[in-house]
Structure formats: structure tokens, C-alpha cells
Amino acid sequence: MDSAAPASPGLTFRDATAADVDALVALVESAYRGDASRAGWTTEADILEGQRTDPEGVLEVVESPDSRLLTVGREGRIVACCQLEHRGDHAYFGMFAVSPLEQGAGLGKVVMAEAERQARASWGVTEMHMTVISVREDLIAWYERRGYRRTGRMTPFPYGDERFGIPQRPDLQFELLVKVLG
Numbered sequence: 579m580d581s582a583a584p585a586s587p588g589l590t591f592r593d594a595t596a597a598d599v600d601a602l603v604a605l606v607e608s609a610y611r612g613d614a615s616r617a618g619w620t621t622e623a624d625i626l627e628g629q630r631t632d633p634e635g636v637l638e639v640v641e642s643p644d645s646r647l648l649t650v651g652r653e654g655r656i657v658a659c660c661q662l663e664h665r666g667d668h669a670y671f672g673m674f675a676v677s678p679l680e681q682g683a684g685l686g687k688v689v690m691a692e693a694e695r696q697a698r699a700s701w702g703v704t705e706m707h708m709t710v711i712s713v714r715e716d717l718i719a720w721y722e723r724r725g726y727r728r729t730g731r732m733t734p735f736p737y738g739d740e741r742f743g744i745p746q747r748p749d750l751q752f753e754l755l756v757k758v759l760g
Contacts, residue, residue, distance in 0.1 A: 594647035609675040626743035668705040669697035709752035726755040
């Protein structure tokens with residue numbers, strides 16, 4: 579598979595390496611946590627404080643034989659990323675981040691479409707699964723516009739495990755979203 583081929587003018591897609599870990603942690607944190615994340619619309623700053631990920635977690639994804647961390651570059655810098663994990667008949671989509679300064683211009687749609695294409699081409703999967711914090715209605719609506727459907731299947735948020743952040747409300751849980759890949 580030619581994952582380094584550009585899928586959109588000016589963008590390059592490639593699998594992350596250990597050398598990318600620090601840049602990827604900074605990207606994910608900037609998209610979801612702290613005041614910097616408020617420049618984009620994907621912020622979780624009002625519902626979670628603390629970290630979203632750490633170097634160990636990102637490196638684990640990079641080195642896992644069943645996962646890929648797809649990086650999206652523009653002009654030599656990483657502007658977006660997402661995790662693809664092969665799970666039998668489906669792929670899991672996670673760690674999706676777009677730089678707050680790049681949000682709102684269609685880059686997320688391009689990245690998601692390329693991730694879906696690569697999951698089908700690499701593993702022959704027919705579905706993409708993801709989990710989203712259920713109170714993130716705006717984000718869930720964005721995924722629904724891309725063909726994902728809510729399943730109503732919930733899993734608890736890991737309260738007390740600060741590797742995932744410090745919850746600012748007591749009602750957080752993850753909902754499974756599923757898309758049939760054509």
C-alpha cells in the first residue's frame with residue numbers, strides 16, 4: 579500500500595514512526611485540551627481537564643502490529659492524525675485530531691475518507707467503529723453527517739484514571755458509532 583501518496587493536493591499521508599511521537603502528542607493535546615484547543619471546535623476543555631494522551635500511549639499505537647497511526651502532513655508539519663486498528667471484521671477509528679488552526683476547512687472530512695479507504699484496502703473490513711463521549715452532540719452530529727450511526731451501546735468513562743483526563747462532570751460515557759464501508 580502506498581500510504582505516503584498524497585490523497586489531496588498539498589497533503590501527504592504516512593504511517594507514524596517513533597520519531598513522530600512528541601509532535602503527535604502535541605497535536606492531539608492542542609485539538610482537545612486547554613485554552614489552545616478553543617481555537618477549534620473539537621475542544622473537550624469544558625468537560626475534561628488534564629491530558630488527552632501521553633507519549634507512552636502514542637508509542638504503543640505506533641508499535642502495535644494491529645494498529646497504524648496515520649499522519650497527515652502539509653508543508654513538512656503534521657496537521658492531523660488518526661488511529662486505525664484492525665479488529666477482525668471491522669476497523670477501529672480513534673485518536674483523530676486536526677490542528678485547531680486547520681479545523682473548519684474540510685481537512686477532517688478528507689482525513690476520515692482516506693482512513694476509511696486505507697482500512698478497506700489494507701484489511702478488507704466492511705465496517706468502521708469508533709467511540710465518542712456521548713455528551714459531545716456536535717461532534718456526534720458531524721460523524722453522523724459522514725455516515726456513522728449511533729448504536730446506543732455505551733461503555734463507562736474511566737473515572738479515576740488521569741491518563742484519559744480529569745472529568746469535569748459526572749455523566750461521561752462513550753457511545754459506539756458504526757459506519758458500513760462501501
